[in-house]
Amino acid sequence: MTTPLASEPFGQLPDRGPATLFTLQNADLRVRITDYGGRMVSIEAPDRDGHRGHVLLGFADVAAYHQYGGSFGTLLGRYANRIAGAAIKLDGHTYPLSKNSGGDMLHGGAAGFNRVVWSVLTAEAELVPTLVLTHVSPDGDQGFPGELTARAVYQLEADTLTLTLEARTTKPTVINLSAHPYFNLAGTNSGDVLGHELSIAADGFLPTDAAQIPTGEIRPVAGTPFDFRLPVQVGSRIRQPDPQLFHGLGYDHCFALRTQSPGILKSALRVRDPLTGRVLEIDTDQPGVQVYTGNKLTGAFAGHEGMVYRQSAGLALEAQDFPDAPHHPNFPSTLLRPGDIYLRTIRYRFTIG
Template structure:
């Protein structure tokens, strides 16, 4: 019998140590289907209808665990302990220097080579099939981070076609925490994403150097190719003569969101794909959003044009990059007795 709503579980492959990965399939009453694995918490697929009611997968992913373990560039993954880059993989905390795993040139990216995207999480499904919960205990010293961190991530698929992701974490000693999801989207399910129309609710962005480390400048987006306050095609200005676009090989930048108040959930971004009519809205309570235009995709990771150069984009709710080294920015340090909590959502609809 085919499951029409709820959550089902199936094998997703075996890890080298013999442990089995699973794939959980979430279905709602609106016909939306989402695949999530307990390996890396990866969102493997998101099937949503176009204006004609035809379902297509709008999220890049693989059909089994092995590519996620070896070659995946964070497709759909849970990111931690720290999303984005930390310069030279080093920071000082309470007078103690810490060296993290170096996995991006000279820098630390997305929690390290064996970050949360490459661990097997403990999975459980709510008795009423309303949510999938993943848990992970990150020990002291993992990828260089101080203290043990216990993380809980909850995925829920609503009948309003919103996939909500809730993060909670506690620690036994001070440590940086900046959790997010790294889904790659192509709302047409084919071709490139340059014609997708993007809105980002941000008046400024983070300037970066050639290694994509923040320079310290937070320029206004006004009168630059980074102004997405009104919807603009992603490809309209991506080839403009602008040093920041050269540094990022396109868009690979953090935007400071126009939050009404710290921690307030807001519409951070909206993307419309004209040919299909599909719309993605990204909701977040985080202060920033990373926009990446698929500049390093090259077709080597899978068949289909969406795996090719600029065949997908990412919108990652987060804190400022490299903030453990920048005391003027909002803190990302979690301390014993505190609870990290954040919420984000990917909501899909059809443009009228």
């Protein structure tokens, strides 16, 4: 007989009923996840002195997420990031999609996976604490064709949290599943993340237009403020007069990772906070990672332990396929057909360095 994960009520949603909070814990980390949006609510990791502290932006109950949580910690789907014109064309047919970012689609539309209460398949605490969530998105959901059955598997082993994303469809469709955790390795009430040191295994990034839609170019990072091939403080070049930084009000761009392919996990990026010594390493088989410096956080609300989330309070790191890939044949394909299995993995490892 297995031991279930510790769980507790996480509040009531006005239109979707109760939410539950699950705790995955071992000697290294304490991770809390809710079935509302499949969100990572908190991660507590030790600093160089062994003191555990919050390294993830989040909130105390589901009402806060519903009111102003946006994408904090959530699973993203059916399509993470943006699709221009909120429409796709598949096999000669055009599918209008949900518009929720001007005339475009962002993170799956107005009622994306962040607004779903996921069903719990597994919640086990023994050996490797595991939480398995699933959601069936009906044919036509937010405009996407095909009934999509998605599954998210969270596993905690030693100093590493692994997220595996799976999906199957009944009709040809496009898919881009990801997660949207905001990290601040310095902990609660530490200020912004501009002093964090960031390195990314990417020689190119995706420039965008003023609406933050990729142009289709994969631009070399060399000689630009987007060169993180060696560790650089996040804030060291964020105020340079680069048109791309104007578009996103800072960093809000997808980086093209080196030689990523499904099923083969490779290093994507490394973040280090010099003050606490905490290090986050992300490995993935996704082809890209969106790096967002919390440019639109306004300070209008507070999260864990009363921390007010102002601009750059957290660093969102979203391993994913390329945004707007259906409109750019040179980008890795996001097409999923019946009989095929979508499978992606993101691994978060917390150490001291």
